[in-house]
Amino acid sequence: MKTVIINHSDTRGGASVVSYRLLKALKAEGADVKMLVCHKATDDPDVITAAPKWRCRIPFIAEHLGIFAANGFDRSSLFKISTGSDGLPLHRHPLVKSADAVILNWVNQGMLSLDTIRKLADSGKRIIWTMHDMWNLTGICHHAGSCSGYLRQCGKCPLINKKEKLNDLSHDILLRKKELYNSCDIHFVAVSNWLAGLARRSSLMAHSRISVIPNAFPIEDFLNPPDYDRNSLGLPAHKPLIVMGAARLDDPIKNLPMAIKALNILADKGPDAHAVFYGGIRHAEILNSLRLPFTYMGTIDEPAKLRSLMHHASAVLSSSDYETLPGTLIEGQAAGAIPVSFGNGGQSDIIDHLSSGYIARTGDADDLAAGLGWAVTHPHDPDFLADSVRRRFSARAVARRYLELLSGRS
Numbered sequence: 001m002k003t004v005i006i007n008h009s010d011t012r013g014g015a016s017v018v019s020y021r022l023l024k025a026l027k028a029e030g031a032d033v034k035m036l037v038c039h040k041a042t043d044d045p046d047v048i049t050a051a052p053k054w055r056c057r058i059p060f061i062a063e064h065l066g067i068f069a070a071n072g073f074d075r076s077s078l079f080k081i082s083t084g085s086d087g088l089p090l091h092r093h094p095l096v097k098s099a100d101a102v103i104l105n106w107v108n109q110g111m112l113s114l115d116t117i118r119k120l121a122d123s124g125k126r127i128i129w130t131m132h133d134m135w136n137l138t139g140i141c142h143h144a145g146s147c148s149g150y151l152r153q154c155g156k157c158p159l160i161n162k163k164e165k166l167n168d169l170s171h172d173i174l175l176r177k178k179e180l181y182n183s184c185d186i187h188f189v190a191v192s193n194w195l196a197g198l199a200r201r202s203s204l205m206a207h208s209r210i211s212v213i214p215n216a217f218p219i220e221d222f223l224n225p226p227d228y229d230r231n232s233l234g235l236p237a238h239k240p241l242i243v244m245g246a247a248r249l250d251d252p253i254k255n256l257p258m259a260i261k262a263l264n265i266l267a268d269k270g271p272d273a274h275a276v277f278y279g280g281i282r283h284a285e286i287l288n289s290l291r292l293p294f295t296y297m298g299t300i301d302e303p304a305k306l307r308s309l310m311h312h313a314s315a316v317l318s319s320s321d322y323e324t325l326p327g328t329l330i331e332g333q334a335a336g337a338i339p340v341s342f343g344n345g346g347q348s349d350i351i352d353h354l355s356s357g358y359i360a361r362t363g364d365a366d367d368l369a370a371g372l373g374w375a376v377t378h379p380h381d382p383d384f385l386a387d388s389v390r391r392r393f394s395a396r397a398v399a400r401r402y403l404e405l406l407s408g409r410s
Helices: 014-028 053-070 114-122 169-183 193-201 219-223 256-269 284-289 303-312 327-334 365-377 382-393 395-407
Strands: 002-006 032-037 047-049 101-104 126-131 186-190 209-212 241-248 274-280 294-296 315-318 338-342 358-360
Touching: 002 014, 014 032, 014 395, 114 126, 114 169, 126 395, 186 193, 186 395, 193 209, 219 303, 219 327, 219 382, 241 303, 241 327, 241 365, 256 284, 256 365, 274 303, 284 294, 303 327, 315 327, 315 365, 327 338, 327 382, 338 365, 358 365, 382 395
Parallel strands: 002 032, 002 101, 032 047, 101 126, 126 186, 186 209, 241 274, 241 315, 274 294, 315 338, 338 358
Antiparallel strands: none
């Protein structure tokens, strides 16, 4: 069976990274699979550029001009929403035409329109659509936050309409998605049980076929001994390390101020630990409010350095308001670090509370600090932590579950 994975990029953003991992995992299991992208950064011959850069920009610009006009020419939420109004005609691409099955991943930002997805489904190909955020189950937003409009039929969207209009752009796009879902044979995959639960409660996807298959992670890589010692990483020799990382640490969803608050509580109570941060941040001086000693390592581009850091860590921290499936927790756990996080997302797929990690009460900095204290003082078995993630998140385990979907056995 010939399969093509469609994703906006092969490396840009979390969805791109895990989509590329899926490609490699399926190839390792003998699948005939290619990946089609707008932005290619690897030299992998199995990754194909869908169109020239200038051609990819046209639907991107067209979609955002429509959003800009609908929002009263307000830029504040321009890139927080997607409409699927415009896209490339990939149903005519030779790679897609020759495929038996198509796995859609993150196809926003003008890559695929809802109309093109309908044409793909109408062609008789098996369509699997992997959900990496909430966009499939809402009208236009990728993360609904505290908004519950998707439980009804959207409208009065806080991101698009300041006039409290019920039949706004979010409502119109939700109805277009509903018509697509009801008339096309699409099997959706949620990467966490949390996301699947939201989808099943939504007005849009309550009757859709939804399976839960996590993202694939290079678990085996994190089982290897570290390539860098603490001295090479510029870290203290003996203190317990608490690691927090993200593509952008100051993304509001990551709630860095909450992490600082919890770490300061820990600093006031002990034990003597050291915090390590990695990832992009616009104003690194915010970290200077920490009372716990810390190191900021910037963006880590070398995989061996990240693996080594996780191996030296006692705890890996996420203070996010919500996460679909936080990869840093999985990678840290695979390397033997104890994950500590709030539970408002896919964390419960990763952490068994007080066994393989700590799930703090949502929004409670004191409990988050208590979890960190438990993690850095509690004896733990690295092999137990690694085994708990290997069974669920290894590339082989994930690839085999996708192959079952592709064959129609699931």
